[in-house]
Amino acid sequence: DQVVDVWIKIDVGAHRTGVDAADDARVVKLARAVRNADHLSLRGLLTNAGHTYGVQATDDVCRVYHDSVMSMNRLKDLLEQAGAAAPRVLVARASVAASRAAGFSRRGVSRAQLVP
Numbered sequence: 001d002q003v004v005d006v007w008i009k010i011d012v013g014a015h016r017t018g019v020d021a022a023d024d025a026r027v028v029k030l031a032r033a034v035r036n037a038d039h040l041s042l043r044g045l046l047t048n049a050g051h052t053y054g055v056q057a058t059d060d061v062c063r064v065y066h067d068s069v070m071s072m073n074r075l076k077d078l079l080e081q082a083g084a085a086a087p088r089v090l091v092a093r094a095s096v097a098a099s100r101a102a103g104f105s106r107r108g109v110s111r112a113q114l115v116p
Helices: 024-036 050-054 058-081 096-101
Strands: 004-011 040-048 088-092 112-115
Touching (some): 004 024, 024 058, 040 058, 058 088
Parallel strands (some): 004 040, 040 088
Antiparallel strands (some): 088 112
């Protein structure tokens, strides 16, 4: 019997893919469904802050990324309270140029950052 790892994709602002970060009930329902499935293993939540592509000012890039991390941490806490904890949270920054403008280096912080 093979178990498939599942990451739940969360939409934190780009509105392209994933479950809307504001749809608490849907996130909890999906996490519970994965947890209750015999051949699935919930690895965590992931998002891509792709909406940084449209942001130019350094302060705005930092704000967008910070807001994305805060949304993911809120959902992680929500799932823990609902008994459907996600072991890991991954926040990826889509825009390398925006990340550099915000002072994120490739060595200091990779394009994908796990949130504790």
